[in-house]
Amino acid sequence: MALENVKINASSGTIEYLNTKYIYVSQSRDLKIDRSVSYAGIIIDGKNLDFTKMVVKRIRGNQNSEIYLKPIIILNGNAHRDVFIKNLIDGVIFSFDQIPLINEHVSEINNLSKEITIINSISFEAMIVSKLLYFMFTRNLKMLEPVPYALSNTNYSFPFLACNFSDFEEFQVLEMLEIATQEGLFKHKFLDRIYLCSNCKSSHLSFREACPKCGSSHTDTFDIVHHFPCAYVGPITDFTNDIDDQLNCPKCSKKLKHIGVDYDKPSVLHQCKNCDNRFQDFHVKAKCMSCTFDNPVETLVDKEINEYTLTKKGESYALQGYVSTPKDIEDIIGTVKFDTFKTVCRYEVERLRQTEGSSNIVAINIVNAGQFYAKVGSNAQQMLLKDLVGEIRSSIRSSDMITFYSSSVILVTMFEIPTKISQRIMDDVLKLLEKLIQNNFKDLVIEIKSNVHQLNYNLSSELQINQLIGM
């Protein structure tokens, strides 16, 4: 392994070793994740933990399998010691000289990645589960273990899955795993139990004993003293004086002599300094450090934390992709498979090269799809997608095609039409869609964006589709 085989191109930020090209990502460079598609692996500068984490999360959280499955190598620094990052990377080097050490492992991952058939699941859940299965397959993982992680909103993190959610949505990771287990893809073994804020599902809770009347935890605690001869009962402060340590009974003025003989302390009593309430049994409250809601412990949401093992079924789906959810793409009338869509686009680019003219492809992106799908049931989800397709279909020509790239991204062809007109039609479609959603799902706010892209016959259709989706 000779140093001279490693070629570093400082200006483009690429490193080449035996025809294998790596892209180098550091804080001083612009981060263009899309670029990584054409490289064998991504080397990230590990000096800054936050930066490293952000980049790793964006890669693993991407929806394009050519990006999220990409091998990641950490260079230098301590970032790889973070348990979250550690679970998402494929190797650590301390200088570019060490690339030969990890090169074989990178090729192995890339070869396995080629074996799998990427299928576009229509439902968000199926898409996430598929991603997980693909990732586990390419990394030869049979088991998925939660890692205790203080920065996780659920205390235990499943790092690969967590990349697909914002911090506030992280609890949905557990729901994804529940679905996958129900579908028979995983077996699970109980490890621990966590409690989540009933308001925002965060497990960053601060438990306190609080006054049952006003909820304050600003309290004093007293021993209660019972003087046997006169049956006087009161807090110990009733018996003390300022002059000496002697305890005197306020009722019969006798000296208290010997605990258990002439007096005892049968209980303790708490007094709230906020509302003066005296009580014996604290209410235990859990204040959420994420949203500040003070939960009575009885209302906390409890979830099991399990360790998951792939089943035979799960292993086979890792190769074929996971599509068998109730929200299967084929169910939706008026759409074509993504592969068909890609083929059609390729032909269209060829055609444009000869005839010139204007043809467009459009991406309709449901920006907060994860949040939205988590709130409505699978039936409602399917209905919504059907309605969306129906609405789009009625606004475009019958020769144009619709496909689901993912459950949140719909692609549409708008061939042989000026881009401006395309744009206008799409604006109208968006308005219709928004109205439709407002009518059907009253309390949900949904954000939909569209991007119209004019096909350029000088570029491959594949690249243009990726660019459109990446936007």
Add this chain to the structure above:
Amino acid sequence: MTGLDEFFDYVNSLGAERFTRIFWFFVFFELFRYMVIDLVVLTIAKILKVLNRKKTQEALNRFYLEQPLVSIIIPGKNEGKHIFKLVKSLREQNYKNVEIIVVDDGSDDDTPTIGRDMERNGFIDKFVRNEFRGGKASAANLALRLTNGKFIVHLDADCSYNYDAIQQIILPFYMDSKIGGVGGNVMVRNYKKSLAATLQAIEYYDTISIGRVVVSQLGIYRIISGAFGAFRADAMSQIQGWDIGPGLDGDISVKIRKMGYKVKFASDAVCLTNAPDTFRKLAKQRLRWDKSLIRFRVRKHRDVFYPSQHFNFSSFFSFLENITYNIVLNVKWYIYFIDMVFNFPHELSFILTMNFFLYTCTNYFKFLVFSLYRTEKNTSISYFLAYIPLMVIYFGYYLRIVRSIAYIQEFFFKKSYDDPWNPPKTSKYAKELGL
């Protein structure tokens, strides 16, 4: 000649003078004290009640206008099983501004679980537990310590209460500002359970309930029942709560009197209790009550008989009446018995029959006539009619023997300090200190 004819001949032959000589016990005590005086006083009470109708209504208005917080305290051991039912009956009360405080005195059953649960669900306001049993007085004092109300109502967990019981027991405080304590009217709920319970129901009707109306009217009412009593919170803090029992019901009433307050009986504030259902259990209960009479009247509070700063006439008469008609009467009865055996040995069977006849007639008369004065009834009075003749045996022999035993045990052996009703650690001290 049949025995009955002989008996009537005997009765005929008695002149008024000889009748009084032979049946002096009946004439002076039973007839005079428990019938004539009762009837007179009851009638006065009834008339006053009618005359005071407007005053009562005004007091009620003042009470409802002020809406004072009433603290209900329920101290006890192993009472968890009763508390739910009790609290349900309290939630039905027409007077709503109450707080309910339950003190668990070292229960060894599931009372803590039940109590905590009810506290958490807002069924009761406070549940406090003593890990070590300290006795009823200390539990009541701990509860008292936690109250915020202007009035304190002390309840027993195994009782239930009429829907207006709280209103009725607080009302007297608004009739007379000198009143420091009010006793409720306790009746027997399980009167059909056994003969012992039935006889007690009759006893509660006549002697206890009616008797308390009478002594209350006379200003010498002495025992605020532990099952249902109400106190002014300021009076309670002046006397610093309950002293060690047993018999602390009577004790607290005396202490309140000594502070210069009046103590009243509220016959309309009705509480139902389960009476002991066997004569054996009843004997145990009465031994405790009767011993406490000696312990508290004769021993602890004997100062009411001496001129002192706390001296007042109603306390004095209350004690005098109490001691006369309990202790002295009990002794007198034995004197009567000896008198008859020695002086009229040949007529004993007639005297016994005649006494039985006289007492039964009086009992019927009282039961029926007193019904006119009763505001609250358990059931139709006809249910009890068949049992009235048994009352002679119940009062005349059963209760009398129990009482005699109690007095002897307490007078000479201070037995009440050995009562397991209190934990030994507390009794020991009470005995040494003569409390």
